[in-house]
Amino acid sequence: MRTTILAALITFVIDQLSKWAVVQGMNLKEVGQIDVLPPYLVFHMAWNRGANFGLLSGHGDLLRWGWVALAVVISTWVMFWVRRERFSTLGQISAGLLVGGALGNAIDRIVYGAVADFLNMSCCGFANPYSFNVADIAIFAGAFGLILFTGETKNRA
Template sequence: MKLTFWAALWIFLIDQISKFIVVQWMDLKTVGAIDVLPPLLNFRMAWNTGINFGLFSTAPWVLIGLATGIVVAVIIWVWREQSVGKWGYISAGLLVGGALGNVIDRIVYGAVADFLNMACCGIDNPFAFNVADISIFAGALGLIFFTGEKAPKT
């Protein structure tokens, strides 16, 4: 469980610090766009008030409660699970830290601050994301691949 705590803490800090630097210090909230390494990496301000397809965009408290519930469920699950292993604990920490980072955004800003935009090979990507989103995705995949019953040796 220590690995889960430390992974969650570091992801949370990296997410919040990166958002502060880009959104506040670099003033992306006002500027709207900063080309970093076009077209590979750009900062594009996007305030995400909902989830996919705008669901729950008018009820942020639902998303805060849902994310908090998932965090609690993941922590309880990895605490009880016997076959999590090092990478499972780290994966849980990635998911928890990212989810808490986005919860703080919803509380502070009323929306999640997304700013990373990547494109390649002539494909224009209109979507933006943040460190927490990457972490949540990686943590969920890690929990799928690194937890569960181990196959018995034959």
Template sequence: MRLAGLVALGVFLLDQASKYAVIHAMELHRRLAIDVWPPFLNFRMAWNQGVNFGLFSGEDAATKWILIAVSLAISAWVWMWSRKEAHSLYVQVSAGLMIGGALGNVLDRLLYGAVADFLNMSCCGFSNPFSFNVADISIFAGALGLALFSGRPAQKRGKTP
């Protein structure tokens, strides 16, 4: 379980450091757009008050607090579930990815009132209108990892399958 905690901390710190650098050091919140390696990688400032793709966004303060509570509840559930029994290395890493990303977005909601999204990637004639952040990538990868690997029991050390 220590691994999940270390992964969560690492993701949380990387997410917050990237947001600080882009928002404050590069002043993306004023510039709104920076072409890094068009069209593959661009910075486009977006303040997401909802969940993925802006779903459930609104100006209502209750929405913000509901999303914070849901994120914290899911993070706590994943943490407790992953501690219950021995899980594989992949499940521990996946749990850490999901928790670290969720907590990074929770802190954004507390600091800014919305989640700071800034990564925008397009390719091969497809122009992506959406922005995302490190926490979003981590949440997606963690959820995918939990779906793929959570049904497998952890291997005992020193034993071969």
């Protein structure tokens, strides 16, 4: 359980620090776009008021607070799950990534009214129109890790 809490805390802090550094420190909220290593890495400001890729973004404050509540409920459920089961270290880290990322995006919705997305990556003739953030990466990696590293034969240390 301690491993999960530590992974969640580290993920949350890295997510919030990266958002602060880029959105506030580099003033991306005003500049809009900063070419870092174009087209491979571009900081492109996007305020996500919906779900993944901005889905359901036109439903205002009801959806905003719904996403915050959902993040808290899922994070709480995952923490109870980790406590109840005996996950491997990788399973615990995966759970921490998911929880830290979910809470990082929830804080954005509380503070800004939307999730601050700024990473944009394109390659090999594919122009990616979407931006994402560290929390999004952590949520994806954590969910994938929970699939891989938990279960009947995989959750025992």
